[in-house]
Amino acid sequence: MQNHPHLTYLDIVSKGKELNSFLLSFFPNSKKIYVKGNYPGLKVPFREIKVSKNEREGSTLPSFFYAYDTSGSYTDPSEGVEIGKGLFPLRAEWIKQRADTEFYEGRFKGNGQIAAKQKEPAFKNGYLDPSSRMPLRAKKGKGVSQMYYAKRGIITPEMEFVAIRENLGRKDFSLRQGQGPLYRQHTGQAWGTSIPEEITPEFVRKEVAAGRAIIPSNINHPELEPMIIGRNFRVKINANIGNSAISSSMSEEVAKLLWAILWGADTVMDLSTGKNIPQIRELIIRSSPVPIGTVPIYEALEKVGGVPEELSWEIYRDTLIEQAEQGVDYFTIHAGVLLRYIPYTINRLCGIVSRGGSIMAKWCLAHHQENFLYTHFDEICEILKTYDVSVSLGDGLRPGAIADANDKAQLSELFTLGELTKKAWDHDVQVMIEGPGHIPMQLIKENMDLELKHCFEAPFYTLGPLTTDIAPGYDHITSAIGAAMIGWFGCSMLCYVTPKEHLGLPNLDDVKTGVIAYKIAAHAADLAKGFPGAQLHDNFLSDARFQFRWEDQFNLSLDPLTARQFHDENLPQPAAKNAHFCSMCGPKFCSMKITEEVLSYAKKNNLTPEDALEEGMKEKAEEFKKIKNIYI
Amino acid sequence: MQNHPHLTYLDIVSKGKELNSFLLSFFPNSKKIYVKGNYPGLKVPFREIKVSKNEREGSTLPSFFYAYDTSGSYTDPSEGVEIGKGLFPLRAEWIKQRADTEFYEGRFKGNGQIAAKQKEPAFKNGYLDPSSRMPLRAKKGKGVSQMYYAKRGIITPEMEFVAIRENLGRKDFSLRQGQGPLYRQHTGQAWGTSIPEEITPEFVRKEVAAGRAIIPSNINHPELEPMIIGRNFRVKINANIGNSAISSSMSEEVAKLLWAILWGADTVMDLSTGKNIPQIRELIIRSSPVPIGTVPIYEALEKVGGVPEELSWEIYRDTLIEQAEQGVDYFTIHAGVLLRYIPYTINRLCGIVSRGGSIMAKWCLAHHQENFLYTHFDEICEILKTYDVSVSLGDGLRPGAIADANDKAQLSELFTLGELTKKAWDHDVQVMIEGPGHIPMQLIKENMDLELKHCFEAPFYTLGPLTTDIAPGYDHITSAIGAAMIGWFGCSMLCYVTPKEHLGLPNLDDVKTGVIAYKIAAHAADLAKGFPGAQLHDNFLSDARFQFRWEDQFNLSLDPLTARQFHDENLPQPAAKNAHFCSMCGPKFCSMKITEEVLSYAKKNNLTPEDALEEGMKEKAEEFKKIKNIYI
Secondary structure, eight states: OOOOOOOHHHHHHHHHHHOOOOOOOEEEEEEEEEOSSSTTTTEEEEEEEOOOOOOOOOOOOEEEEEEOOOEEEEEETSSSOTTTTOOTTTTTTHHHHTOOEEEOOOOOOSOOOOOOSSSSSSETTTTTTTTTOEEEEOTOOOOSSSHHHHHHOOOOOOHHHHHHHHHHTHHHHHHTTTTTTGGBBOOOOOOOOOSSOOHHHHHHHHHHHTTTTOOOOOOTTTTTOOOOEETOOOEEEEEEOOSSSSSSOHHHHHHHHHHHHHHTTSSEEOOOOOOHHHHHHHHHHHSSSEEEEEHHHHHHHHHHHTTTGGHHHHHHHHEEEEEEEOOEEEEOOOOOOOOOGGGGGGGOOOOOOOOHHHHHHHHHHHSSSHHHHHTTHHHHHHHHHHHHHHEEEETTOOSSSGTTTTTTHHHHHHHHHHHHHHHHHHHOOEEEEESSSOOOGGGGHHHHHHHHHHTTTTEEEEEEEESSSTTTOHHHHHHHHHHHHHHHTTEEEEOOOOTTTTSOOOOOHHHHHHHHHHHHHHHHHHHHOOOOOHHHHHHHHHHHTTTTOOHHHHHHHHSSSHHHHHHHOOOOOOGGGGGGGOOTTTTTOOOHHHHHHHHHHHHTOOHHHHHHIIIIIIHHHHHHSSSSSOOO | OOSOOOHHHHHTTTTTHHHHHHHHTSSTTTTEEEHHHHEETTTEEEOOOOOOOOOOOOOOOOSEEEOOOOGGGOOTSSSSSOTTTTTOOTTHHHHHHHHHHEOOOOOOSTTTTOOOOOOOOOETTTTTEOHHHOEEEEEEEEEOOOHHHHHHHHOOOHHHHHHHHHHHTTTHHHHHTTGGGOOOOOOOOTTTTTOOSSOOOHHHHHHHEEEEOHHHTTTTTTTOOOOOETTTTTEEEEEEEEESSSSSOOHHHHHHHHHHHHTOOOOOOOOSSEEHHHHHHHHHTTTTTOOOOOOOOHHHHHHHHTGGOOOOOOHHHHHHHHHHHTOOOEEEEOOTTOOGGGGGGOOOOOOOOOOHHHHHHHHHHHHTSOHHHTHHHHHHHHHHHHHEEEEOOOEEEESSSSTTTTOOOHHHHHHHHHHHHHHHHHHHHOEEEEEEEOOOOGGGHHHHHHHHTTTTTTTEEEEEOOOOOOOTOOOHHHHHHHHHHHHTTTEEEEEOOOOOTEEETHHHHHHHHHHHHHHHHHHHHHHHHHTTTTHHHHHHHHHHHHHHHHHHHHHHHHHHHHHHHHHTTTOOOOGGOOOOOOTTTTTTOOHHHHHHHHHHHHHTOOOOOOHIIIIIHHHHHHHHHSSOBOOO
């Protein structure tokens, strides 16, 4: 949506030392704050939104709201961030303290041409030199994955970090429950799981140990601010970036990364398939406070000139190791596309629409052999566990059209992903399961339920799903519907879909529109699950709206400048920011203004809700008792 | 979304005789066609989208797709439409044939200053003179509502018209079921109702007689192309237009009307609250092929200078009659806002957010009297039945924030709306029930179920609902999620929400974005309910996508020019329209291209889906049997 002055990549890339203030300017009255943890030096970032004095009487309401913040140091003016410089490696000390890793000469033998020489990234002409850094790996016999620690009862700083992060607003919320409408929250429907009132580091540990949640955090990505993906936590969203052979350059991709995390992407996948894949990835990882995912088969395919038949396990294995050494936090691996499932796709309307899935299908058929990702899965896990790379088991046979939803090809693969989940867990490798795609609404829950059952509650990570195929150009909307629903039903992370889906590579506007559509879906899902404290954001915003605190309403919204711009199209005068009406209804027809008068009358006459019962409502009282209490 | 050259009101208003071709130009390869009915002269419009030859082998596939068409003669180049001229009164003859109505000297005693003098609209300086037309009313003792006829077993031309309209694509679909993937449709979940394979005029009659569906069709709106609202029919959408005291002019509102129906609005509400309400309305009704709804209390309030306390039954009654004489097809009437419910809103986060609701609440409190819309409801029905104006029972106490959803104020009013439904039906007045508003996902179904139960299955008509409050500027998305869900659960019509909701009056871009978001929601709901033939549209589009028929993919989409523009941003060359890839993945990584090769291999080797079973899938076969068959 071009609802802000159209931004170009250069607008971000060229900011230099002004980058922080430029990015923060999209969130007026916001500032970065940190909440300290118990682990020495551990501090968890939030975005504090200052609001003006609340006019609701008799309340002692806070004048700020804490928002979950995925934007890293880029919105902290006290940090000197600059594109190309890389971020401060906040986890480096945590990893070092565990004393179970070692630096070594990386292999980087692919076409990446990156040679690791030293422990810290070096700079060339003032900018990060991707060929300088030496990778870390687990010492022989040591486990370094969060799941490894979790199973052994160890609470890592990463776990404490995500516990504090997830608890956002809850303590305040819990303390004030029942103190007026601002602290109400509806009872959720969490479909058989139960989300605790407070998320403790121990709860995080238990969930990771059980495989119900993952903390993607490669030991070679120390710049990461840890986050958690699991259905007992906030629903997360992923943004895909990456160039293709047709379009996009290196700095464009970093600009997209910053833009995506500014608006709220929890993880970012670099799906580059064009030139310079390793160089782009190095820059992205060193610049990213969020986990970075990749689909290694893309780079492997580039290495063999784009001919799937030429792929081999050895080429793929090298690619995995090189990417793990760079610091990729999770890999999508299409190990469930089995030779015997491919014929199921013949009578589909849209065949195989996963790029990785179609590559592996072609390889399988050409060689008359089983998928090498499946046959070498144990070796893959050996690599992943050495760096704590999480595996995202790809849905290579996901439906690419409503007509193909929940068919045999899709579900056969899902069962195999369950089998692979168990294998990965045996190696203490963290696992999530990828899901579709295109599903009509009535079949969405079946997807979620089958995943939970057959993949043993490993976190589900879906692309949308799109609920109809008829609106190319608007697939962020067709899919936000499905994403909100599957998030409610238990999906842990929603992969965004931009307006460009099916049509072309997203630009900055598309990235922003996609991220915001998915922040909406994820938050709607949190509300529906009854995630404690989630409704506080809605309540704060609606409270500002009802009290005509226009500036607060804008500032509390997901996209303050757009909200303000829409308001100002008709009423640009500064005085209108205090007006008790807007251009939608005008002053005489403003229901909120009239309600103010109604409430003032009620107050003057000491009218209470109980009065309603006395004036003839008694016969309805019995009916109300049958309706379940809707307030906590 | 400003994804097309930014259009102004003048772009539409100034087209003159070029209006048809201008509007049709938004749908390349489309033309208006008509399907004839049995009633003499009855013809039902569709938009035929021509597609190129389908490359799927062995099929005899049609080279066209019929789309439901709400745009009236404005997209028929053989009709000479022009803004200000009014439309051809296609129903005039049908109404005349029934011989139960009479022309009379209208009252128009309000501030509208419209005097009706003759039976046909007259022209002044070549344009429609709103002061010229003489209204129709039922002859004494005669019933003229569609419900009146339906209950007496009479099938009207209106009923036949909507039956043909609703059957769109079904016959073709039914005939070809099982003939390959293009004619598959998933089994729907219709929540206890059953939608027949074919919609006959008799089925329409039964549904209208039972009150489960309405055909809003004032006898003074002969220009109307009839449509039906009920949960056994396609889910419909409404677009709100109308000026406010702050913004917008008369021609702007007609431009918004045309723009809304071009993109697919099934009905349009004129919510004008500023100057010249009757003049704007007259122009809108004479120009509208879709039912027009209003909230008469707005005009009544203007008559008393905007002071709710000054309202009276008499002023309101006169307004109702004047608007009925003009041809308004349905009125929103907030008769369920009872004095005793008002105290329930005191402890809400957002009080009363319905304009009509807040006006009536203020009146009730100021006079210490029961709502005059409630106490005079029988007299209201007497007026409505005289013209066949449907009543949309307003939800004046709907929640305006997530925090207030499903509360006592809202549900108390709902029960009263049920009581009023019965009353209206006693007068053969067609009824629908308005619903919220702001509801978190887990409470949406409860809304629908309570409505069906307490309002006896009268059609539900909801505003969204928004599933979160945190995204002003994107409320078309927050609400499309809720709208799709409640449409699936049984809601018959979805009132759109534009990106400007809560912020200002929508402009043309906002109207289009709102309509398309809601077309998506309504269609997703049709798919989920299993409306026969609904999936054909998805299948046609996905088929074109899979075969790289780019032009067809664009033309079959809800917004062809935007889809094309998005594609062309990176690949503008004409040759790219035949390319077997796009800029998203580039040629080497195009899954669909690789799948083509996979399928070609499978064909060469006579691989069938059964082969999958033989190669080790037998152990999975039992599991598959447990999954319900997903194809019809």
